[in-house]
Amino acid sequence: MEEDVRLMKGNEAIAHAAIRYGADGYFGYPITPQSEILETLEAEMPWETTGMVVLQAESEIAAINMVYAGAACGKAVFTSSSSPGVSLKQEGISYIAAGELPALIVNVMRGGPGLGTIHPSQADYFQATKGGGHGDYHLIVLAPATVQEMADFVTLGFDLAFKYRTPAMILADGMVGQMMEKVVLPPARPRRTDEEIARQCPWAVTGKPATRKPNIMTTLELDSYQMERNNERYQRTYRLIEENEVRYQEYYTDDADYLIVAFGSIARICLKSIEEARKQGIRIGLIRPITLWPYPYKTITGLSKRIKGILVVEINAGQMIEDVRLAVEGRVPVYHFGRLGGIVPNPNEVLDAFKHNFPEAQ
Amino acid sequence: MKEEIIIAGFGGQGVLSMGKILAYAALMDNLEVTWMPSYGPEQRGGTANVTVILSDSPISSPILDSYDTAVILNQQSLDKFEACIKPGGTLIYDSYGIHRAPTRTDITVHRIDAMEATFEMESAKTYNMVVLGALLKIKPLVPMESVIKGLKKTLPERHHHLIPMNEAAIIRGMQLTE
Amino acid sequence: MTTEDIIRPENLVYRKPRLLNDNHMHYCPGCSHGVVHRLIAEIIEEMGIEDKTIGIAPVGCAVFAYNYVDIDWIEAAHGRAPAIATAVKRLNPSRMVFTYQGDGDLAAIGTCETIHAANRAENIAIIFINNGIYGMTGGQMAPTTLEGMKTSTTPYGRRVDLNGYPLKISDLVAQLDGTCYVTRQSVHTPAAVRKAKAAIKQAFTNSMEGRGTSLVEIVSTCNSGWKMSPAQANKWMEENMFAKYPMGDIKNTVKK
Structure with missing residues (x-):
């Protein structure tokens, strides 16, 4: 089979790779220098082909909460933004981590602090790797250097997120988002069926059949002893990721x-x-x-x-x-x-x- | 083979899309390629530039401090990039609007009158293709058939009827220099 | 007559809905939440859509709604329930998706999500409990707090020059083309409960049938926050809340 070689921007590669991954949904809000992700998805109209949902949300906050919701349903969902927008998403990211939900977040970094500049920066390293939002949690953070990696890390990010039930982030910058290079897109695969989701994600909120107890996605736990046990469980996952997923x-x-x-x-x-x-x-x-x-x-x-x-x-x-x-x-x-x-x-x-x-x- | 190119001019002159067509043509020729634009609101009316690197081996940095070839379409860009051309490198500039000509003697300088030619052709939108033609005459980086393939890739299907016009502009550009 | 004689099927006048579980409710005696929870459980059961229903719980007193009604739930961040419901419904179009929100959640921190979900005509039902106060955090001013009403953050009464006006968010939402049904109800008398039940059922049906956004406001009491007995609170609500938030349909584009 001939490889599907294209010339495209890093941002465009992310959009195409996500459709081919079989992503179920994207929720985003425009911000330079990453708006091509939403623009490409809207132009490609994947809802006509794979059934993927694409929605321009009213804010970055709404978008990340839509991702939390989709992930709670066991769906492969993602969002993207750039630095100021990713700051807005931090509360939601903390919820996704606490809910032990798989999701992908893309940050095409620009210079800050504040509204800053639209030009490339790596100043969100601390935010991405040391927590970002409130509470003790980590994201798996992937740093692409090429347009090819922008595409490849969509697959890798989703796969790792589902493997460990934890959010993953692609931490890119305006340079790799805006530049065009040769990219080989991954082969297209179908979205998972509802039956596959129910089987692979028995915790997913899908509507309760009479045969099981309610699935409840909540991150609230007022019993401190139980909350400590929850945290210990998160930490065990993080140790496992540290042992197995270091890449360089x-x-x-x-x-x-x-x-x-x-x-x-x-x-x-x-x-x-x-x-x-x-x-x-x-x-x-x-x-x-x-x-x-x-x-x-x-x-x-x-x-x-x-x-x-x-x-x-x-x-x-x-x-x-x-x-x-x-x-x-x-x-x-x-x-x-x-x-x-x-x-x-x-x-x-x-x-x-x-x-x-x-x-x-x- | 490795060619490091900067194309710079006003926003709206088609600097980025000229770079894109060159990059696509190189892709059709199985070369490695990076296309790194200046981006943001400055594209509109201000200066715009794009770094295009063509190579037969993997490309490291997409951002450069010196170039084999500079294609310069306004005075600001000439002032900024003349000094960044490697000794022995090539400078191609459109004389239109240039009031301080280049002074380097350790590079090959080609003055082209692409804007004049475009005025004569009465198709202002093909200006960047005239420039591309001149570049390809001076530096035959990619064959014409790859450029046509590149045009087909960059233009949406509904604009494919414009390809002959663009091809004519490229040929006109090639005639601007001997 | 023995107990056994009394609890015969023919003597049945009320039964707890099957989906309302036996967990001990944390709501104060006299609170409206319990009644609305029961209605939701009852309607889902009657409509036979337990396996198709996904509820979105808020932050506020009803944060633990998921502990009482045995369906699948997502607990939202404060104010974000309509965004959550948007994604759930779009990703699962065959499901009945509803949010359950208080006045602070829906009309203060979540105003943006409320307006935009309704404006996009998301096929969701929004159940909005308006008791004019922040119950969970201890009785602070809500956007719907009446003028002159005392709360822990308006200890001398809400002043419009300091705190602005009570927000009639349902009237605002009814202006949006995306809403098909906006109504205001209460649950303080048996007759009101019956009407509220019909309204919620209508909203759930609208979600299932994809008619756009429905919003059912339940004007409620918070006797703890209002520092009244349940009976006093009901009376105060009728006299004061209903004047600002009158009962009845504000918009209904679905003709029966």
Whole structure:
């Protein structure tokens, strides 16, 4: 079978991949730089083909609550937004986590704080990986670097969300959302039938047949002892995810004297800087965490024992660097380079920052 | 093979779609490609630019600080990007509205009169295709049949009757430079 | 006459609906919620749609509605029930989907969701308990609190210059093209209960048949919050609440 190769924006790839995944519903609200997700879905009219529901909600808050509702029905549902809109969604995301519901949330980050800028940023790392909303919970956070990964992580995100009954987030940025690249779309598969949902998600709210007790999706538990047990159950799931789902990519680490750690599209810029550095005889390796939670602490800990220093490159004021430092445990110096306000550093700037922080490397 | 291109001009000149057609043509030629636009309200009336990278191997950074080729369609873009062309690289610029000509001597400079040609053709909407024609004459990155395939991919079906007009504009562009 | 003689089928005048379970209700004596819960259970049973019904519970006194009526429920975040119902109904078009909300939930924090769900003509039924006060959090002012009414956050009475006017949200919702049925009822007398039951049944039927959004406002008492006996509260409601929130259909596009 010939592969379905297309040229499209990252945002468009997410929409097409979701239809092909057999998603049951999308609920969203326009915000730059991710509106192409909703626009593409509306243009594709999947309700005519797969039966997928697409709805432009009245707000990001309504949209995330629609996702909570759909997930409670055992459906594969998702939403997308950009930073300010994702802030609005945080309460709902906390409910989805507490309800142990599978759902997918896409954040195509833009620069903040406040209304900020529409240009690319990675300043929502803390929000995505450290909780975001209220209470002790985690999201599985996937950081795509290519348009292909934008498509692939729809499938991966849904699969992981259903496997662990926990929300997953694609944490992208305006760059990978807006750029066009070659993408191979996944093969289309049908949406699950109501019977399949009832079988796979016996907890789903579907309308109570006489043969079972009511299914009630609630996150309220006023008995503190029971609420503690609920939390312990969430934490057990998180430990399981930490053991099994860490993903990352390594480049040139075999002979590296130094390391750059970067995620998402910025990692690609760093890769070009590293290639230039190697021409100059500076041996830098790259770690690109693909899951930002769970984080590849062990890999970085291991590498920190045989390198001289690490530069963390992010388009924020220094967020992931805290996780890198946790992994390094003080063995080698860890520095940060980032641009703010929606500015994406170019490969030259990254290399200059590296040389500035590690002058002895030259 | 790897070609790193910036196309820059006013919003509304078709900068982004010219890049898109070039990118699609490269895709038809089985090349790796990235198309990274400036985006947002600035597209309307302000300056717009797009970075297009064509390569026969995977592409790392979609954002660049230097380019093999710059296609420049207004003064602001010339001021911004002239210095970013790699030594030995290529600058193609439309003379229309340019009052400070490029000064670099370590690059190949091609002045094209694409706006004039478009006026003569009386089809303002094909301006970007005239420019694309000039680019492809100077830098034969992709064959014409791939460009036509790219046009078919980017234009919705209901606009496919416009393809011959676009093809004529590309050919006109090719004649602008020897 | 023994007990056995009395509890014979021919002597039956009232029976608890099968779907109303035996859990101990947390509502205060005299509260209207219990009556409305019973009506909902009774109607679902009568319509034979227990396996097709999905209820959306609010935040407020009725947060635990799901503990009393044996159907599938989703407990919503505060105010979001109409958004939740929207998604449930769109993803499960064959289901009867209703929300059960108080005045704070529906007419303050959830006004946006209420208006937009109704404006989209979502095929859902909204049961709206209006008792003019926040019961669960301890008697604070609600959007529907009457002018001059004392609450814990309007200890000297609601002043329109400070707190604005009582919100007649049902009249507002009735203006929207997406609503097919908007009515105002009460459950403080047997006759009122019978009318309220017919109204809720109409709303549930509208959801099943996809006629658009229905809203049934039940003007209710909160004798604890109002600091009155149940009987006093009923009387006060008739004299004061009904003046601002008059009984009867506000809109009905479904001709019988």
